[in-house]
Amino acid sequence: MSDFFKGIDKVRYEGPESTNPLAYRYYNPEEIVLGKRMDEHLRFALAYWHSFAWEGGDPFGGRTFERPWFDSEMEGAKLKAEVAFELFELLGVPYFCFHDADVRPEGETYAESTKKLNAIADIFEEKMAQTGTKLLWGTANLFSNRRFMGGAATNPDPDVFAYAAATIKANMDVTMRLKGENYVLWGGREGYETLLNTKLDKELDQLGRMLSLVVDYKHKMGFKGTILLEPKPQEPTKHQYDFDVSTVYGFLKKYGLENEVKVNIEVGHAILAGHTFEHEVAMAATHGILGSIDMNRNDYQSGWDTDQFPNNVPEVALAYYHILKAGGFATGGTNFDAKLRRQSIDPVDLLYGHIGGMDTCARGLKAAAAIIEDGSYDAFLEDRYAGWNDAEAQAMLKGERSLEDITARVERDNINPQPKSGRQEYLENLINRFV
Amino acid sequence: MSDFFKGIDKVRYEGPESTNPLAYRYYNPEEIVLGKRMDEHLRFALAYWHSFAWEGGDPFGGRTFERPWFDSEMEGAKLKAEVAFELFELLGVPYFCFHDADVRPEGETYAESTKKLNAIADIFEEKMAQTGTKLLWGTANLFSNRRFMGGAATNPDPDVFAYAAATIKANMDVTMRLKGENYVLWGGREGYETLLNTKLDKELDQLGRMLSLVVDYKHKMGFKGTILLEPKPQEPTKHQYDFDVSTVYGFLKKYGLENEVKVNIEVGHAILAGHTFEHEVAMAATHGILGSIDMNRNDYQSGWDTDQFPNNVPEVALAYYHILKAGGFATGGTNFDAKLRRQSIDPVDLLYGHIGGMDTCARGLKAAAAIIEDGSYDAFLEDRYAGWNDAEAQAMLKGERSLEDITARVERDNINPQPKSGRQEYLENLINRFV
Amino acid sequence: MSDFFKGIDKVRYEGPESTNPLAYRYYNPEEIVLGKRMDEHLRFALAYWHSFAWEGGDPFGGRTFERPWFDSEMEGAKLKAEVAFELFELLGVPYFCFHDADVRPEGETYAESTKKLNAIADIFEEKMAQTGTKLLWGTANLFSNRRFMGGAATNPDPDVFAYAAATIKANMDVTMRLKGENYVLWGGREGYETLLNTKLDKELDQLGRMLSLVVDYKHKMGFKGTILLEPKPQEPTKHQYDFDVSTVYGFLKKYGLENEVKVNIEVGHAILAGHTFEHEVAMAATHGILGSIDMNRNDYQSGWDTDQFPNNVPEVALAYYHILKAGGFATGGTNFDAKLRRQSIDPVDLLYGHIGGMDTCARGLKAAAAIIEDGSYDAFLEDRYAGWNDAEAQAMLKGERSLEDITARVERDNINPQPKSGRQEYLENLINRFV
Amino acid sequence: MSDFFKGIDKVRYEGPESTNPLAYRYYNPEEIVLGKRMDEHLRFALAYWHSFAWEGGDPFGGRTFERPWFDSEMEGAKLKAEVAFELFELLGVPYFCFHDADVRPEGETYAESTKKLNAIADIFEEKMAQTGTKLLWGTANLFSNRRFMGGAATNPDPDVFAYAAATIKANMDVTMRLKGENYVLWGGREGYETLLNTKLDKELDQLGRMLSLVVDYKHKMGFKGTILLEPKPQEPTKHQYDFDVSTVYGFLKKYGLENEVKVNIEVGHAILAGHTFEHEVAMAATHGILGSIDMNRNDYQSGWDTDQFPNNVPEVALAYYHILKAGGFATGGTNFDAKLRRQSIDPVDLLYGHIGGMDTCARGLKAAAAIIEDGSYDAFLEDRYAGWNDAEAQAMLKGERSLEDITARVERDNINPQPKSGRQEYLENLINRFV
Ligand SMILES: [Co+2]
Ligand SMILES: [Co+2]
Ligand SMILES: [Co+2]
Ligand SMILES: [Co+2]
Ligand SMILES: [Co+2]
Ligand SMILES: [Co+2]
Numbered sequence A, B, C, D: 001m002s003d004f005f006k007g008i009d010k011v012r013y014e015g016p017e018s019t020n021p022l023a024y025r026y027y028n029p030e031e032i033v034l035g036k037r038m039d040e041h042l043r044f045a046l047a048y049w050h051s052f053a054w055e056g057g058d059p060f061g062g063r064t065f066e067r068p069w070f071d072s073e074m075e076g077a078k079l080k081a082e083v084a085f086e087l088f089e090l091l092g093v094p095y096f097c098f099h100d101a102d103v104r105p106e107g108e109t110y111a112e113s114t115k116k117l118n119a120i121a122d123i124f125e126e127k128m129a130q131t132g133t134k135l136l137w138g139t140a141n142l143f144s145n146r147r148f149m150g151g152a153a154t155n156p157d158p159d160v161f162a163y164a165a166a167t168i169k170a171n172m173d174v175t176m177r178l179k180g181e182n183y184v185l186w187g188g189r190e191g192y193e194t195l196l197n198t199k200l201d202k203e204l205d206q207l208g209r210m211l212s213l214v215v216d217y218k219h220k221m222g223f224k225g226t227i228l229l230e231p232k233p234q235e236p237t238k239h240q241y242d243f244d245v246s247t248v249y250g251f252l253k254k255y256g257l258e259n260e261v262k263v264n265i266e267v268g269h270a271i272l273a274g275h276t277f278e279h280e281v282a283m284a285a286t287h288g289i290l291g292s293i294d295m296n297r298n299d300y301q302s303g304w305d306t307d308q309f310p311n312n313v314p315e316v317a318l319a320y321y322h323i324l325k326a327g328g329f330a331t332g333g334t335n336f337d338a339k340l341r342r343q344s345i346d347p348v349d350l351l352y353g354h355i356g357g358m359d360t361c362a363r364g365l366k367a368a369a370a371i372i373e374d375g376s377y378d379a380f381l382e383d384r385y386a387g388w389n390d391a392e393a394q395a396m397l398k399g400e401r402s403l404e405d406i407t408a409r410v411e412r413d414n415i416n417p418q419p420k421s422g423r424q425e426y427l428e429n430l431i432n433r434f435v
């Protein structure tokens, strides 16, 4: 037991009236919501990188956090793991997620890096057994090292593609060993800084090939988890190929992977792409590729990825509504891809951030469940489209009528449709009854 | 001959040194560029709506233009047509484009509207024969009338779908009669104002069906033109389903239409979607769906569609570079989907706007051709990806190596790729030699 | 009594548990909050233009609303007034606001327009006496008529300045007659569409002069209300001179008007300027120019002014917190500068919009009051800056120490300040206890 | 002589036809433009930080550049200075600019940091004498060290204010010793990350005091240079107090400093604030506070500060037009606050970046001069406002007419102004003749 969180006790549910800043007011894991435990709905995970590896830097200033594991190699990595599992236990989160680069120091060679990764995986295996914490997903960081500055799979240099492929294999192996429930790919540098030096067609083909390699390896190894792509429109690059959910869907269709790969949707990335988070969730559900979520928020006045902890219940509620309507998470979950503000330098701030985020999600989930249980919202929606249940409408929709058939009917019946109120304000008020 | 443009002569090419504001300084139709006449490269078209139907209103003020054809019905429509063809001739543009709603008054019924449309088409047919002006494309306006306020193909009311289908048929018929080279669909209301009242899956299926109806009808009628979708991310709706080129590509793949339909890319819509115009052009070429362009510009400080005439040569040059590299336009062309500022109220302003736009495009085209003829830029690009021509790289790319094969090679050869300069500044300077 | 709202009863407070969509769940006018009635805190006003004059058009489509008063002149204006006061009574809002252009038809001449305005004012006077509804503010619409297309006070044509000045006088006269509590100026066209045709210095001087004329006239007439400028960064123009609160403050200082004029801050305009609404409120309070608010919301994914009814309680709560801390409204109030979505075409939608907006504000106000009553948030803030209460700190702040004095102390005492946590997540959680 | 730029010769002017990527095509220092040498117009300066201290990191990846001076302390700082002056000479730029933090390593204490700064200043002094390179401005970096994470002058801790004040003094002293022509303050952390933990009024007063201290010290020391504030709306903080030129003007007025302090306007910061660069330049000229410029560009599709080298001549031309119209630079100049893309890792890329930037500025300056020499644009502008030269218009503008006087005249003369075309497209075409 490290003394990093000295004096901080396990966080417990105390109910909405609690004024204890280190208690949950809404997250009550065993509470039953729509027939299932709250923790099984939400499937919270902590992200290793933001909470334990990020140093508090920004483009205009360096490290603000002082963590005893910084600036030391494998010893630091072990202490970091110890503290990480202490936080998982203090918060009672069932899952965690990792990138190789935030759990182990980089080696001089691929082989050495892989060896270090495996050594940390040994520690994780032990800690997971001790604490019961599970792995939601693993991933390879293919963007921080300078070798990836011009892309990983989409690099003009095929050796970088090869190095990236090998790195993915190492991380898939660890993820499988640790019984991870998903494997994630985020293409932070799979895009371009300037179109001037870029061949789009070549790079997309490279990216498609890499994803096919991953899917093939998954099947060969009998991995039952889900392969997830995480869309983001830009940052670090000017343009990223996995721009948003719809773009990723087109990419998967192009390379025949739409039944093999799903998406991990991050709130902040949705905002940067010009969408609401609930839009991206609903669009993924529509395309059958909703996998998991990276929960955070983006500052609406900032043009970069702020990865803040969520705090707006009405927004979070709408997202969980769509997740619930899509059947809830299968292998996915709610990963906090959120970091403390760089001025929140104390260990206790790590608690405040996650407690607030988890309570916001729990409130949102309960609100979404209440909307569904009440039923009036869903009934409104059914009713709005009810006309399409008619036989002639169905015939049109199924392709049993040609443009000429339909035109003939319009002329014959002098069809002259009258608009009906969209009732947006009514619906906003209705939703506000539950949030 | 109306007296609308009284005193204005046919615009002629006078060369870069001319100070005549009513002359072309760069657009010289018969000048040969890369072995082809400039007018055959550019294939300029004028848009009927912005130049003749738009009244100068904005959300905070009404009509500023005074046109003798406003406020009268068929007589106005006829005068409008007369003036339009006068402008086509004054400018010497080979093509025009139209929406039904900007060429004919709306009737009380579908049948009446169609009759009026056909009457105007008679006039067009005659004028086209007289003047030699051709039709680049026609389209149906499925967004201005209040019946379409909740969508056309994606309306919750199937009668609106039917009415829209019939309207499309009427416009396709006129387009075919006038030997239009393309038919365009822009889904201005095919999206949502609030996700709260929207079923995404249903609406996308409706939209896919409508597009299939159009494609089927095209084939049945033997129309040889191209069906084009015009992407736009938002405005008038909060979210439009044809968000950008990549989204449209995924949509076409979903409904099996990627070999039947191409895109008409508008500069301003690219900007609103968070892309450069050249990105959208290059992405469409990569996906094999580059059809035509709507040339204009968007103010970078405004969050709505400003549809201004282009004036920045370096930007336009990059777009034509990608068009030329993709083989140039087939049935497509350069349509000025651009409108005068609402304070530019004089007839002569219509000349200034188009002259400036056409000269900007001509300069851009010539710059793009010079880049290609010089060859050093293309050579740089080939060289940057040359490593992928190696046998082992090709084997990886073609799927002849598994993740394990590649990993074994990385370990065996201790592959440790070193980054190479991306040379962005060098390339920007190189391009600046030509613009 | 018109039959426009036939079948709709006066909206009453029924408490949070009510499921009646035509009842208030939070707005309870006589409820005491921080020692004052809720209606006296909020001082709700309805905006005439959005609710009664706007036709549902947008840049891509015309009128969607069907109101019996459209398309008729003075008769329509009278019916409109009748229905407006019916809505004021149904909702129980104490105030309204108007622009001349939305209450009377435009005349052929200035004199005629003024006559019509005065005729409508007669009706208002009578209705106000009957119903007890009061006027929060009046204003002149100096942006819709084409004469103002190039600016009103900032027009290159001094005759437009003169016409605008006269129009302001007419509206101030009516506002004074109706005992308006404020007079507002929003400079919708006081800016530029292109800097190319603009002399900034001249136009700012013209604008400063106009505002001085207004202030002089106010004093001459003994008007006790407040003169308010409403900042907005753009739209309709590319750039507006009253960009945001800080810009307006600089403008007022430039022309010596900072003690004469305050601001009317609109939520949507704050968002368009890249700020939160609470930022603008707090900045105005800091500069001593907080006057009144235009309550609405802007869609975070849209780049134009959406003027939607507010529905996000946490956001509204923060704004009212700053208003309460600044002492609450003096002559100002909460004007709903909000319009129905153009698909919300039924009379009852006008009720839904305002009920939702009023309930959102009432919840926000109560949350803000609870934060203040609880006291822990304010205590945190005091404590954070407590170091500045020390004598030496005060001496620095008051200018009693020079740069050299301070440097000498830093060197002598080897001052080496250690950063303290900013506690952002803690504070967000704390605030979330109340919203 | 280091071997960092081995094999690279002094960059010379070779004219527009040159294809040598290491030659100037437009920057010809001694060429006379509007009666003055080009180098005296442009007054180019290189920024030490981006070119020599920045390591190529971004929020998702670390150092990409390999510079022999990284990771060593004073020895590195000396080598860095040597290479810096080599680049100044290779490029032939007359000026440079520095922050303390990019020229010297940080010490353990204020005294030690100052000592190191002074030691580097000794080297600079010697190099400047040898090479003739001059100092455009110096500044203190009050944002990178973690002590400033919560602000420098605006920190809740008065000790941080004191430390910042002392640091400014040290940098002013060095700037004066090196005969710097200006002293700059950029408030990177003078703002807030969350309004929740912020007292705006207190922080603004602190900032005003700090600026007064600087002005007082300047006068005491007899420094003849200009004190410059550099506006930026956000990044690193969510909101910065020096948001844009207009905000800074209001701030200066508030604290009575508008005659003491001018602005250093950065292109990228203008874009982030929602303005064009020429807007900010023209606004500063209007307010009499135009000082100097930080030349770069921001990617229009990125929401953060990209600090790229400029490459769009038409945009740069408009900025220099306004600078020339304001009389050109006095103590200010054109500082390249621009950095290589992180993939541009070779020493020669430093040459490409600056050559391209300098040529873009030179082309822009020549275009601006040609617009002025041609005269038709300025004549248009004069003519547009000519009505204001009339006696009655002047009387209104000067305050010799009251609102009642003006209204009486409008009524008496039945003034009914007719709109005139704003001629935006004509003007855009006119400008395009010169760029
Ligand atoms: Co993520
Ligand atoms: Co993120
Ligand atoms: Co278009
Ligand atoms: Co457009
Ligand atoms: Co308003
Ligand atoms: Co508004």
Ligand SMILES: [Co+2]
Pocket: D230, D266, D294, D337
């Ligand atoms: Co700068």
Ligand SMILES: [Co+2]
Pocket: D266, D268, D269, D305, D306, D307, D337
């Ligand atoms: Co910058």
